Amino acid sequence: MASDDEDWVGMARRAGLHLALEQFPGDVAVAFGNAVAAMADIVPPPDLRAEPWPPMRPVPVR
Amino acid sequence: MGVAEIGKAYADKTLSPVELVQALFARIDRLDPQINAFILPDREAALAAARQAEAEIMAGRSRGPLHGIPVGVKDIIDVAGLPTTCHSKILAGNIAAADAHVVALLRRAGAIVMGKLSTWEFAIGGPSFDLPSPPARNPWNPAHHPGGSSSGSGAGLAAGMFPLALGTDTGGSVRNPASACGIVGLKPTYGLVSRRGVFPLSFTMDHVGPMARTAADAAAMLAIIAGYDPADPGSVAGPVQPVTGLDRGVKGLRVGYVRSFHESDMIADPEVAAGLDGVAAALAGQGADIRTVTLPHLREFIAVNRTIQYCEAFAIHGKWLRERPGDYATATRQRLMTGAFIGGADYVQAQRHRLALITAVNTVFQDVDVLLCASAMDPACVIDDQDAIGHTFSRQARMPFNVTGHPALAMMSGLSQSGLPLSVQFVGPAYADARLLQVAAAYEQIAPWRDMRPSLAA
Numbered sequence: 001m002a003s004d005d006e007d008w009v010g011m012a013r014r015a016g017l018h019l020a021l022e023q024f025p026g027d028v029a030v031a032f033g034n035a036v037a038a039m040a041d042i043v044p045p046p047d048l049r050a051e052p053w054p055p056m057r058p059v060p061v062r
Numbered sequence: 063m064g065v066a067e068i069g070k071a072y073a074d075k076t077l078s079p080v081e082l083v084q085a086l087f088a089r090i091d092r093l094d095p096q097i098n099a100f101i102l103p104d105r106e107a108a109l110a111a112a113r114q115a116e117a118e119i120m121a122g123r124s125r126g127p128l129h130g131i132p133v134g135v136k137d138i139i140d141v142a143g144l145p146t147t148c149h150s151k152i153l154a155g156n157i158a159a160a161d162a163h164v165v166a167l168l169r170r171a172g173a174i175v176m177g178k179l180s181t182w183e184f185a186i187g188g189p190s191f192d193l194p195s196p197p198a199r200n201p202w203n204p205a206h207h208p209g210g211s212s213s214g215s216g217a218g219l220a221a222g223m224f225p226l227a228l229g230t231d232t233g234g235s236v237r238n239p240a241s242a243c244g245i246v247g248l249k250p251t252y253g254l255v256s257r258r259g260v261f262p263l264s265f266t267m268d269h270v271g272p273m274a275r276t277a278a279d280a281a282a283m284l285a286i287i288a289g290y291d292p293a294d295p296g297s298v299a300g301p302v303q304p305v306t307g308l309d310r311g312v313k314g315l316r317v318g319y320v321r322s323f324h325e326s327d328m329i330a331d332p333e334v335a336a337g338l339d340g341v342a343a344a345l346a347g348q349g350a351d352i353r354t355v356t357l358p359h360l361r362e363f364i365a366v367n368r369t370i371q372y373c374e375a376f377a378i379h380g381k382w383l384r385e386r387p388g389d390y391a392t393a394t395r396q397r398l399m400t401g402a403f404i405g406g407a408d409y410v411q412a413q414r415h416r417l418a419l420i421t422a423v424n425t426v427f428q429d430v431d432v433l434l435c436a437s438a439m440d441p442a443c444v445i446d447d448q449d450a451i452g453h454t455f456s457r458q459a460r461m462p463f464n465v466t467g468h469p470a471l472a473m474m475s476g477l478s479q480s481g482l483p484l485s486v487q488f489v490g491p492a493y494a495d496a497r498l499l500q501v502a503a504a505y506e507q508i509a510p511w512r513d514m515r516p517s518l519a520a
Contacts, residue, residue: 008403011402011403012399012402012403015376015380015384015402015403016380016384017383017384017387017399017402018384019384019385019387020383020384020387020395020399023387023388024387024388024392024395027387027392027395027396027399028399030396031395031396031397031398031399031400031402031403032400032403034368034372034396034397034400034403035372035400035401035402035403035404036403037368038364038365038368038369038372038400038404039365039369039404039408039412040365041361041362041364041365042365042366042369042408042411042412042415043362043415043418044411044414044415045414045415045417045418050414050417051414051417052410052413052414052416052417053413053414053416053417053420
């Protein structure tokens with residue numbers, strides 16, 4: 001996660017959002033803020049080996 | 063009229079499908095200029111389907127409870143030959159080649175598709191005025207929003223334009239309009255209803271659900287659309303629980319009241335809180351055993367929902383956001399670009415956190431049969447007040463059950479002083495969808511507001 005303006009502009013460029021940066025820079029900034037806010041309350045599991053969900057479920061081919 | 067009433071009138075030959083469809087389109091012509099529930103009414107096809115239903119019913123070839131029943135379809139769900147625009151310039155002219163699986167099931171059961179209904183853009187935006195069509199409005203007061211994203215479904219039902227509608231729900235989008243418009247909206251258990259032919263927002267959390275004016279009508283629709291679909295990777299194989307027993311009542315049912323959601327995690331509007339207490343008291347009066355239970359803080363569920371939703375939505379929309387950002391409404395663009403700033407490890411952490419939340423909810427269900435909690439923390443605000451929209455947008459307790467996949471139903475709990483619906487949410491263990499409809503049906507029977515309708519719809 002980027003920590004300052006320079007980083008988020010760089011992230012937006014790496015994501016290919018050049019046109020959005022040019023035409024809607026305020027919206028790109030809002031999107032960055034949304035991401036920071038969303039992730040702030042994610043709690044990684046205390047067990048570092050915990051599986052994400054759902055696990056892969058291979059389906060047998062008939 | 064409800065589904066059973068219509069079916070009886072057809073059987074008694076006091077009403078025909080053609081008469082009903084004509085009457086509903088007359089109503090749509092009168093009310094929709096104020097409500098904007100429809101993006102595209104499909105009058106000719108609906109009348110043709112009504113004529114076919116009429117001939118079959120008259121010949122004694124009934125296809126079941128939904129034969130000749132009009133249905134509205136949210137415009138992110140494919141109806142063969144009609145545009146699926148997702149209420150967006152991005153998909154202008156996108157004609158669906160085939161029916162979504164749920165639409166095909168409804169048609170096979172004899173339901174009549176009335177047309178495509180308004181939605182928030184790509185089911186994520188918000189009430190926007192910079193879209194090809196105006197946003198739907200709330201029939202209880204057209205100055206207010208009707209909830210979303212299945213906004214046309216909720217508004218059209220409350221306005222009496224059709225008895226059934228299809229909605230979709232990734233962060234609460236069936237239950238939000240159900241709450242705002244005073245109707246019944248069920249987000250079924252994840253995997254119970256196929257999403258094939260429905261434009262995705264978040265593969266992990268997308269659901270398709272029935273919306274209706276009563277629990278019995280929602281049950282009738284669920285009975286048709288539930289079932290395994292091998293072409294939907296999220297569909298769950300296994301026997302579908304029968305949607306029966308709606309008249310069993312709530313005597314002896316253990317109801318876990320999640321007060322923490324609206325009393326400490328987010329402080330609800332006092333009228334909403336009083337409405338929830340009223341529902342708990344009413345169910346207790348019918349013999350339910352009400353117990354206070356606690357779930358993890360709402361902010362955890364919301365963080366997981368948003369992190370996963372933003373990432374998956376950006377994976378879907380990235381190409382268009384790079385090439386045509388100006389073709390999205392402002393609110394949609396801001397939300398959809400968010401996924402560009404969330405890394406792969408953060409997404410995986412959200413998925414791991416999700417498992418912890420699923421486990422926490424399942425643990426509570428070891429001691430109770432159903433949960434009672436808030437849906438919306440506020441009545442619907444004025445539609446064109448961006449500050450109020452921004453303030454109330456997140457003030458809800460629906461996202462938890464998109465994160466966990468448990469079935470959840472929202473319905474009216476009363477009316478505010480200002481005449482807008484208040485709401486309650488019931489949540490069940492996985493695949494206990496019928497139990498939620500049973501509780502909703504029991505509450506409907508004793509709810510003092512049960513016969514109230516918007517004055518616009520009178």
